[in-house]
Amino acid sequence: MKVKMKIVLAFFLLIISNISHSESAPTLFDANVIPHASVISHEDCFSGVFSSYKSWKEEMVFGKGIKELAFQQRFPESDFNQYKDTVQCYSFVYEVEQHLVKGFVLYPKGLLNEKLPSIIYNRGGNNVNSHTLKFGNLFFYHFPLALEGNVVISSQYGGAMVWPKNFKGNGGVDEYGGVEVKDVLALIPILDSMPITDPNRIAMFGWSRGSMMSLIAVTKTNRIKTLVLGATPVDLVLSAINRPSLEHDVFKRLIPGYEFDKLALLEERSAIYWPEKIPKDISILMLHGTNDERTSIVPVFKFADTMKSLGVNIELKEFPSGSHTLIESKVSVYRKVLSWFNEHL
Template sequence: MNRILISTFFFLFLNSGFAQNGKLISKRLVDISNTTIWNKISQNNELLPSFEHLKKLDFYSISYESDNQKVKGLLVEPKKDGKYPVVIFNRGGNRDFAQLTIATLIMYTSKLAEQGYIIIGSNYREKDEFGGAEINDVLNLTETVKEIEKADPNSIGMFGWSRGGMMTYLALQKSNKIKTAIVGNGVSDLFDTAKFRPKMETNVFAECIPDYWNNKESELKKRSVIYWADELDKNSSLLILCGTNDKRVNPEQADKIAEKLSEMNYDFELRKFETDHFFSEYKTELNEMVIEWFNKRLKK
């Protein structure tokens, strides 16, 4: 009898830790006038006309649980009451470089949020494995949104840029909860990235990926969708955006993954523009494409 009780307690103890994945720990309203981007989007302490839409949105700093760790992130909600589809935004960069900030969400997702979407994103756990265990920090957000009153947890999309594109591909491999996704200048082949930008291998891959030099081939393949495109959720869909003048991610990667997806008859589109990694000359078009895609593929 005691053995049964001990086994039952142990089972419940183990499961209780993982049952908390995605649990919302904190949600704090952020005054954007106190953020670093305020001077760029305002004049005389008033929003510039092109940023008037921000008055319709609330920005929050959040923390949530992921694999028994406290992970920080950000959230954007329309102020108007309602139930809205969710877009998980996956940041680029690594570790402290290019972290998700209010400025990132304003420039890349605020126009989308204004159209009636909840935007949520993670800064990933402190130990960044560049596509390793921290993918769970993305996947667990599908649980976090169940605690967001205005969010519709049955209608989730994803939007990833650069390294965030790699995270988006990984999410589509490991989850069937993402109805549609957008990847902008995303990494799809880390072997190619190592050749295209050798410093990425020495300064990022080798420093972030556990035991990198002893397991290079297997670890890079795990993170490169070009090797397992057939494992992507068949019920989802993809919009791939590519800047042909990108100096950070080889634009040829977009063509190669598109060729692979075409062979599979995957539901996707590739759109290419003569611009850089950040779509500097096409910000308006970028917003329009993102809104159009999610309106068609995610909104009921």
């Protein structure tokens, strides 16, 4: 069963990690779409190879060797057409302290006179291209949540490998919970500039590394009303012990000064060491599989208990035998997430 699950996950990673908008031609820039001054360009997600289901499928099947039936099962044509017809989706480039960052923003069409809640989605992974957000990733949460009447926005984070080979600009750096947290916080004024957003209803939704980013971010702003966190690494000190490959391939490579001050740098990124910094008026939903082989649930129990003792409205939803991605429970996970946002946002 484990082998089968790994095959399924490998397929999903392959299918969502091979095509991005990084080398497609930009559309004519219209400052009214995302009117904040930091946004310097944007393009419709449904452009280029993504302009039709047929062209996307052909690229994946004939260009990437993906089985046609598997592609159609994961990305039904009916979903593609519904999202294209009802959700406005843009990839965009914005500037943060003189470096450029890529992101996505989605919102329902036809609701331009309403004030909608916003969800900042923080992705997992690190700076390698296969971990960055691709068009296929948006089918997991971005499109469904936008379809429900939310503005959904995401950052690729500075330092991400999302730029074409001939890119000569400053793409920032990824410090795995360091300076690139500013790239997430910079999304708030972008949301504020959009006439369809309600400035009093902003949530954050993170998975894995993205949950860590979310917890750090809420200690630096009072604008976030609620958090949804999946597979949260609340104790990176423990993660370094449990996963030597994570320490070698990510922590040592991305965190500046790691070899000189390892403990302090990991604690700075680990919410279990500073629970008192998290706003007491925020509500938090944590989702975690009991069989998560990448991020142990054990410190999450302790963290949730500590937050409760501090008076924070927090719920930990366990998924027995659940994996790191909880992809095997994706329907129940999405329903829980949607229910939480409907109640708390």
